[in-house]
Amino acid sequence: MLNEGEVRIPSGCAISGIIDRTGCRFNGNDIIKSITLMHERSNGLGGGFAAYGIYPEYKNFYALHIFYDDFNIKTETDKLLFQYFDIAKDEAIPTQRLSTITNQPIIWRYFVVPKTSQLQDKRISDNDFIFNCVMKINKDYNGAYVFSSGKNMGAFKGVGYPEDIGKFYMLETYEAYMWTAHGRFPTNTPGWWGGAHPFTLLDWSVVHNGEISSYDTNRRFVEMSGYICNLQTDTEVITYLFDLLIRKHKLPINKAIQILVAPFWSEIEKLGNTIKNDLKCLRSVYSSALINGPFSIIVGCNNGMIALNDRIKLRPLIAATKGSKVYVSSEESAIRIICNNPEKIWAPKGGEPVIVLLEKEQI
């Protein structure tokens, strides 16, 4: 049977996210509790978390989290890493042994900055250097997989129920100002750790519930800009779309959203001339970046969080606020279990984003 990455596997899921917009940090207990409540929405074939603000002591370093199949490939990959980067620290990511988590790969993290000489040679930015390096390892180093590459953030994921994955990585020992979580229900048994969510690139992380029917159109579009879709998952391509539109094309978040979940033409026709013209341009230039099919996603980055539904809301998404915290989840119950009496709780409309930016940038 083909592994994930060699074949496209649709999946349904549960997602949850919490952010404190003041940047105040809290441990992983709440997010685990929230995603655990939605146990029925996953089937034990994938769970994961993204946490932002967890590495303040290394906040100027890119934290590379890498899965290795064996030590041979680690040795080989290390050669590349030590050639390209100044490495402040590298270590096994702490985990605890659980009967429910089996077949784990070697899980390592590196805190790195590109060597100045490397950057000068290649005349590219830090981010692009990391981007190229991640693409290279994931494509050419068979058995090595970079699953997290941002600053002061990290992804923790694997094959299992999300609550077990949370325990396995001991997330109660990390403190973050933003947590997202994912429980997976794939329609196949890939059994590969890299296939779990969140999917990340640089400081982007995406957890996703849904199956996008525009996958191949989106894939071809991002591949023209140098992205390589190794995993053939919807989440991977969504992450690349965000990176392409916001980081590379420098589009404001709201414009990017208007591309990804574009307003319907019937709505656009009702608007004033300037905004109508802008939207026509956005939709025609970026028509291949429209995400179609049912989905709800939570996107994390160092500025904050974006939660988003498809244009006709074919997947659940609930949001709530209390104090400085904002909660988003597939189910209301998964918010209420960690947030008594939210001040506001609502179901965002299809295509209507929930954007929560940090009050001051954390990095």
Next chain:
Amino acid sequence: MSLDFNVPSFEVIRNEKKCIQCKVCIHQCSNMVHVYDEEDAVVYSNNNKCVNCHRCVTLCPTEALLIREYPLEFRKNTNWTRQAIKEIYKQAQSGGVLLSSMGTPKTFPIYWDKLLLNASQVTNPSIDPLREPMETKIFIGRKPNKLDFDNEGKLVTVMPPQVELNVPIMFSAMSYGSISKNAHEALARAATELGTCYNTGEGGLNKAFYKYGKNTIVQVASGRFGVHKEYLNAGVAIEIKIGQGAKPGIGGHLPGKKVGEDVSATRMIPIGSDAISPAPHHDIYSIEDLRQLIFSLKETTRYSKPIFVKIAAVHNAAAIASGIARAGADAIVIDGLRGGTGAAPTRIRDNVGIPIELALASIDQRLNEEGIRNSVSLIVAGSIRNSSDIVKAIALGADAVYIGSAALIALGCHMCHSCSTGKCNWGIATQEPFLVKRLNPEIMYKRLVNLITAWNHEIQEMLGGMGINAVDSLRGNRLMLRGIGLNAKELQILGVKHAGE
């Protein structure tokens, strides 16, 4: 039967019991097949002249007529077929090049029929276009790589001109001359009502039709017939015709007998003179020359209209398309092997070029690999027969399709493949006033509107089934396709998996 050795192609069978000798068939047939014998007071038929256009059959009030293939059998021989033998008789008699009309009847593979579409089940809900929005609007034209906004959120990128289409279907180039004025009017009015475009072809634009300019694409071909500044500015886009799927590598020929007063004025040539389009544009002998023509046209229209470049699908189409995109074209039109024509040399039509599906797949792939697919639009033509052909074309990478034969069939064409005779009984491919007036544009444009409306609804149903609610998300979405009965090489070129994979 006569000494030209040829035997009739069709046999007219008249049911004498049903025939009331009303003479409708006689009046309707421009080929003079039916004759009334005054002495015997009977109507009889000259089989030899019949082209099987169904006009008499359709209009016979008592259903007394039937046309069928002439039943005379040649001795069975898979090599020397009836057609092969008849063509030799014809050429031995005339000494001329064999001429044919419409698309090739040969049995080349039709890949549309070997591709299957996907639909949602369980993991992804299908969408009902009668309940939910289902978008088929597209924009044809060059797209910048990215859009830039200033700090106030104001768009600073200057957007190149675009043609906005409500449906991804346009009417392809058919010149005034090759088809009648009434046929053109029906196309123009239908395009206007549908929010799409028709194409003038290379015969210029009749003054009466300038008012449909917002839905008109004007064509510039090698003969430059009817091309002047006002014409170039009359439509929403200009198409440079380099080649045509039915006759790659050769020009065109409108016989002088079709050049009446009005066609003469529109084409800007003398009445009765043959209109011969040379095989190449004599100012385009290479890609850099094409660039000059593209930019001459852009200058003439002050950069307000996209420039399309139309080529026939030939072996090296992918590299040529890449060159066209880099030469500054805003849209590339590919016309496939099975595309139609008013008249083409038979040997060319039946032997030159490649199927549109393979050309489209390889061009889209090539432009993607070069990172320039998003900067140009890709329009395909050449025997698009129905809405599922269109869905498959878009999934293979097309932005839109052109339809020619299908539009003419909606206007009454019965595919008798005799356009070049100029005697079209349906008033389509003719300039004879008594035939032209048989095509009432007031009635016929509605049939075109009906056809495209129906197809668009079918497209929406298929999109909805795939869980897609905008045609944008279908373009290049080859995962929605599976091949059936195709070999590994074909699958590789089409970029699709086999059914079951």
